[in-house]
Amino acid sequence: MNLYFLLFLHRVFGEELGVPWYLYIALKQLFPTKRGFSFFSLMSILGVTLGVAVLIIVQTVMNGFGEQIRTTIIETSGEVRIEANEIIYDWSALVDALTARPDVRAAAPYAQGIVMLQHRERPAFPFVKGIDPEKEGEVIDLEQYLVFGGSMDDLDDFSIFLSEGLAHNIGAGPGSTVDVYTPLMLERLKENEVILPVELEVAGIFRTGWNEIDKNSVLTTLRVMQELYGLDDGVHGLTLRLEGRRDADVVARNINETLEPPLKAVSWLESQRDFLFILALEKTMLSFIIIFIILVASFSIAIALMMTVLRKTREIGLMVAMGATPGQVAAGFCFQGLVIGVVGTISGVLFALFSLHFRNDIVHVFAKITQSEDALRHFYQFSEIPAHYMLQDFVVVTVFALVISTLAGLLPAWRAYRLKPADSLRNE
Numbered sequence: 001m002n003l004y005f006l007l008f009l010h011r012v013f014g015e016e017l018g019v020p021w022y023l024y025i026a027l028k029q030l031f032p033t034k035r036g037f038s039f040f041s042l043m044s045i046l047g048v049t050l051g052v053a054v055l056i057i058v059q060t061v062m063n064g065f066g067e068q069i070r071t072t073i074i075e076t077s078g079e080v081r082i083e084a085n086e087i088i089y090d091w092s093a094l095v096d097a098l099t100a101r102p103d104v105r106a107a108a109p110y111a112q113g114i115v116m117l118q119h120r121e122r123p124a125f126p127f128v129k130g131i132d133p134e135k136e137g138e139v140i141d142l143e144q145y146l147v148f149g150g151s152m153d154d155l156d157d158f159s160i161f162l163s164e165g166l167a168h169n170i171g172a173g174p175g176s177t178v179d180v181y182t183p184l185m186l187e188r189l190k191e192n193e194v195i196l197p198v199e200l201e202v203a204g205i206f207r208t209g210w211n212e213i214d215k216n217s218v219l220t221t222l223r224v225m226q227e228l229y230g231l232d233d234g235v236h237g238l239t240l241r242l243e244g245r246r247d248a249d250v251v252a253r254n255i256n257e258t259l260e261p262p263l264k265a266v267s268w269l270e271s272q273r274d275f276l277f278i279l280a281l282e283k284t285m286l287s288f289i290i291i292f293i294i295l296v297a298s299f300s301i302a303i304a305l306m307m308t309v310l311r312k313t314r315e316i317g318l319m320v321a322m323g324a325t326p327g328q329v330a331a332g333f334c335f336q337g338l339v340i341g342v343v344g345t346i347s348g349v350l351f352a353l354f355s356l357h358f359r360n361d362i363v364h365v366f367a368k369i370t371q372s373e374d375a376l377r378h379f380y381q382f383s384e385i386p387a388h389y390m391l392q393d394f395v396v397v398t399v400f401a402l403v404i405s406t407l408a409g410l411l412p413a414w415r416a417y418r419l420k421p422a423d424s425l426r427n428e
Contacts (some may be wrong), residue, residue, distance in 0.1 A: 044300050057352050065386055069276075079251075080251055091234075104240050116180070165215035297405075
C-alpha cells in the first residue's frame with residue numbers, strides 16, 4: 001500500500017484513536033484494507049495459534065488426569081490409612097482414639113488380600129477388601145459406585161460385591177453364586193485339614209471409573225474376610241476421613257507422633273507419591289516439547305517481518321527522510337510481532353477451549369479409526385478423557401507466546417533500525 005495513502009489514513013482515523021503514526025502503518029502492513037490479511041501474517045498467526053492451542057490442550061488434559069486420579073484415590077481408598085506389618089487386634093480402641101482427634105471425622109477397619117473366585121468353572125484371582133459396611137459408609141461413599149444391585153445394606157456375611165470388569169470376565173451378575181477359595185486352605189492342608197470354599201451370592205456390581213479397580217476387585221464384609229484369612233478379630237488397617245479440607249500429609253505426620261510401631265499413618269499422597277510424580281513429570285516434559293511449536297512459529301514471524309523489511313526498504317528510507325526516527329521504525333516491527341502474538345494467542349485459546357469441549361468425541365472417533373480404544377483404557381485407566389482448567393496454565397502460555405512473538409520482531413526491527421535513508425532510497 002502506498003506510503004502517502006497510509007499517512008493520509010492515519011491523519012483521518014489514527015489521530016482520533018490516539019495511535020502513533022508508525023504503529024498505525026505497522027497495523028496496515030499486517031492487515032491490508034483490501035485483503036484483510038497478508039499471506040505472511042496469516043501463516044505467522046496460524047503458527048502461534050496451533051502452538052498455543054496444543055500447549056493448553058495438553059496441559060488441561062494432563063491436569064484432568066491428575067485431578068481425576070487424585071479424586072478417585074481419595075474416594076476409593078481414603079485420605080489417610082493406619083497400617084502395620086502385622087495384624088492389628090486392638091483396633092476398636094485405636095478407632096476411638098483417632099475419632100477423638102479434631103482433625104479426624106471417622107475411621108473404619110478393613111482387611112484385604114487376594115483370593116481365588118470361581119463361577120461356572122471360570123476362575124479369577126481378584127483383590128478382595130473386607131469392610132464394615134456401617135463404618136465404611138462414614139469414611140468412603142461406596143454406594144455411589146453401585147451400578148447393579150440395591151445398596152450397601154445388601155452387603156452381608158452371605159453376599160459379595162463384584163467390580164464390573166470382574167463380573168463380566170466370569171459371567172456373574174446380581175443373584176449369581178460364586179465360590180471363594182482362600183490361601184488359608186494351603187496352610188491347613190499341611191496339617192491334613194480340608195477347608196471347603198465359601199459360597200457367596202453376588203449382591204451388586206460396582207464401577208468406580210478407574211479401570212485398575214474395576215477390572216478385578218471384590219468387596220466383602222469384614223467378618224467374611226477375617227474368616228477367609230483366619231484373622232480372628234484382627235484387621236490389616238484403618239481408613240480415615242478427615243475434617244474439612246485438611247492436608248493429608250500434615251495430619252498423617254501428626255498422627256504418627258502419637259502412634260507406636262509397627263503402626264504407621266500413611267497419607268494418600270505418600271502412598272501414591274511415585275505415581276503422582278511420574279504424572280507431573282509427564283506433563284512437564286510434554287509441555288517442554290510442545291513449546292518448540294511456538295518457537296518454530298516465532299521463526300516464521302521473524303522471517304515474515306524480515307521479508308517485509310526487504311520489500312519495504314525504499315518506504316522505510318522515505319519515512320526516515322521525512323523525519324521518522326530509527327527507533328520509531330524499529331518499534332513498528334516489534335509492534336507487528338506483538339500483534340501477531342496477540343491475535344494468534346487469542347485464536348489459540350479459543351481453539352483449545354473448543355477442542356477441549358468436544359475432546360471425548362474427537363478422541364473416540366480417532367480411537368475407532370486407529371483401533372486403539374482398548375489401549376486408551378489400559379494405559380490411562382479411564383474410559384473418558386478428563387480435563388481440569390487451571391488459570392495458571394493459561395496465564396503462563398499467554399505470556400510466553402506474547403513475549404516470544406514480540407522478541408521475534410527484534411531482528412527485523414534491528415535490520416530496519418540500521419538502514420540509512422540514502423542507501424534505502426537508492427534500493428531497487
